[in-house]
Amino acid sequence: MKLLKAAMALIMAAALTQSGVIDENDSESSGSVSVGYSVSASYEVTIPANVEFTDADKNTAIERPLQANNVLLEEGKHLNIYVKSQNGFRMVNNEGYIEYTLHANGSLISGTDNVKILTVSPGDKSGWVLLSFTSALSGDYSGFAGNYSDTLTFTVEMV
Amino acid sequence: MNVENKEKKKKTIFVILVIAVGFLVGIAIGYFAAHKASVKTEGGIGFTVVPENNLNNTHTEKGVTVPGITSLSVKAGSDRLVTGFYNPVENKDEYYLTFQLWAEINGKNELLYSSALVEPGNSIYEIKLNKTLExxxxxxxxxxxxxxxxxxxxxxxxxxxxxxxxxx
Incomplete structure (x- = not known):
C-alpha cells in the first residue's frame, strides 16, 4: 500500500512538473488562423402532386398552392419558378385528349414552353402562387372511357 | 266506497294518459330534432364544406416538397461527388423522391447520376458519377x-x- 501511494505521488509530481514547463519561445511565436463559414443558397418548393378532375369538377376550378419556403439566396439574386405542361395542357391517353386550363394568380398559362409563375425577391424567405385548374369539358365526353392525364414540370432557378 | 273507488280509478287513468301523451310528445320532439340535425350534417359534408386554406375545391391533397440545391462541387477527375440530395420530412408517408443529375458537357446534356427511391427524412450523401469532369x-x-x-x-x-x- 505504501509503495502504491509512493508511486502515485511520483506520477502526480511528474504531471505537475510537466504542466509547468514553459517553452521560452512560446511568448515570441505568432500565427494566424483563418476562420470561415460557407453558407450555400438553398430553398424548398412544394408543388401540386396531382390534380384529378371528376364529373363533379366540370364547371369548378380546382385550386392548388405552389410555395417556396426556407429560401436563402445569394445577395441580389432572385428565385424564379416556371411551369411546363408535357402535353400542352391536354390530359391524354391512347384514344384522345381532354383540354384543361391553368391560371397562376389569375393569369392564363398556355403553350408548351416554360412559363414563369413565381419570383421570390432577394431577402424574401418565402413566396407562393395560387394555381387554378379547370377542365374544358363541359358536357359528356364523346370519346372513350379511361384515364386521361398530363404531367407538369416545375423548373426552379436562382438568377 | 264504490263511488270513491271509481273516482280513484278515473284519476289513475288520467295520470297514466298524461304520462303517455308526454312520453309520445317527447319522442316526437326528439325524432324531429334528430332528423333536422342529420339534414344539416349531410349538407355540410356534401355541399357546403369550406375547404382548407379557403381553396376552392373539395379535394384534399398534400403537395410534394422538393429541395432546392444551387451548387455542387467535385474534384476534377474524381467520380465522387457530395450531393446533399434529400427527401424533406414534409413528404412523410406520402412521397418517395428520385434524383437524376444532368450536366451540360461540351454542349450536350449528359446523365451523370440516377438515384433509387429516397424515403422522406433520408438523404444521399455521396454519389458515384457516370463520368468524371475536367x-x-x-x-x-x-x-x-x-x-x-x-x-x-x-x-x-x-x-x-x-x-x-x-x-x-
Missing part, C-alpha cells in the same frame, strides 16, 4: 421525380432544379 463550371439540372407511396408507385408532377457543378 476542371471548370458546368450548368446542371437536378431532375426530381416524386412517387406516391402506394402499391403502384404512381409518379406525380415533377421538378427540375437548375444548379451548377464546380469541378476544382
Amino acid at each position: 476542371k471548370g463550371t458546368y450548368n446542371a439540372v437536378i431532375h426530381i421525380q416524386p412517387y406516391r407511396m402506394n402499391k403502384d408507385l404512381t409518379p406525380t408532377n415533377n421538378a427540375d432544379i437548375k444548379a451548377v457543378i464546380k469541378a476544382v
Whole structure:
C-alpha cells in the first residue's frame, strides 16, 4: 500500500512538473488562423402532386398552392419558378385528349414552353402562387372511357 | 266506497294518459330534432364544406416538397461527388423522391447520376458519377421525380432544379 501511494505521488509530481514547463519561445511565436463559414443558397418548393378532375369538377376550378419556403439566396439574386405542361395542357391517353386550363394568380398559362409563375425577391424567405385548374369539358365526353392525364414540370432557378 | 273507488280509478287513468301523451310528445320532439340535425350534417359534408386554406375545391391533397440545391462541387477527375440530395420530412408517408443529375458537357446534356427511391427524412450523401469532369463550371439540372407511396408507385408532377457543378 505504501509503495502504491509512493508511486502515485511520483506520477502526480511528474504531471505537475510537466504542466509547468514553459517553452521560452512560446511568448515570441505568432500565427494566424483563418476562420470561415460557407453558407450555400438553398430553398424548398412544394408543388401540386396531382390534380384529378371528376364529373363533379366540370364547371369548378380546382385550386392548388405552389410555395417556396426556407429560401436563402445569394445577395441580389432572385428565385424564379416556371411551369411546363408535357402535353400542352391536354390530359391524354391512347384514344384522345381532354383540354384543361391553368391560371397562376389569375393569369392564363398556355403553350408548351416554360412559363414563369413565381419570383421570390432577394431577402424574401418565402413566396407562393395560387394555381387554378379547370377542365374544358363541359358536357359528356364523346370519346372513350379511361384515364386521361398530363404531367407538369416545375423548373426552379436562382438568377 | 264504490263511488270513491271509481273516482280513484278515473284519476289513475288520467295520470297514466298524461304520462303517455308526454312520453309520445317527447319522442316526437326528439325524432324531429334528430332528423333536422342529420339534414344539416349531410349538407355540410356534401355541399357546403369550406375547404382548407379557403381553396376552392373539395379535394384534399398534400403537395410534394422538393429541395432546392444551387451548387455542387467535385474534384476534377474524381467520380465522387457530395450531393446533399434529400427527401424533406414534409413528404412523410406520402412521397418517395428520385434524383437524376444532368450536366451540360461540351454542349450536350449528359446523365451523370440516377438515384433509387429516397424515403422522406433520408438523404444521399455521396454519389458515384457516370463520368468524371475536367476542371471548370458546368450548368446542371437536378431532375426530381416524386412517387406516391402506394402499391403502384404512381409518379406525380415533377421538378427540375437548375444548379451548377464546380469541378476544382
